[in-house]
Amino acid sequence: MSASEGKKSFIQLLKFVLIGASNTLIDLIVCRVLQALFGTFSAAPILTYYLPKVIGYACGIANSYFWNSRWTFREERRRDAREIVLFIAVNLVTLGLSLGLMYLFKNVCGLDAWWTRLIGENWFTKIVSGDFFCTVLSTGIALLVNFAGNKLLVFKKRPEEPKEEPKEEPIEPTEE
Secondary structure, three states, rough: OOOHHEEEEEEHHHHHHHHHHHHHHHHHHHHHHHHHHHHHHHOOOHHHHHHHHHHHHHHHHHHHHHHOOOOOOOOOOOOHHHHHHHHHHHHHHHHHHHHHHHHHHHHHHHHHHHHHHOOOHHHHHHHHOOOOHHHHHHHHHHHHHHHHHHHHOOOOOOOOOOOOOOOOOOOOOOOO
């Protein structure tokens, strides 16, 4: 990798991180609002915990594709069905990972209860509950997987096509 390619990759990483932060913010805000809204109508975990995460994540995915395809990976963007299908596939895998980690952290590891014991019942845990702590933790891990998938699969650098050298035509001897 040349120095200019390294610099370009670093700048792409910075852009991806900025967009990732906005995606995560959108995901978490939508998720938290829906968790609060659905929690007033139902106590079912699918509605109060998992469905809000899916909807929030979908909002983050839309933001991610819009900005990464137009700004971060503008030169690598193919603008074809393959790119969109791969983008959706990477993000569905990432969503599955995120949901699985949420389940693991809450139901197997008990991090939601640990968080509440650590912080105590106060105004802060009303905003950042144990469930939301597990959501944030799983989102952070899933973000790393998402970056790798997008960089290595979706927006990977296209191989440069070889340039054709102009063919020299043979010089015919002239008659004098």
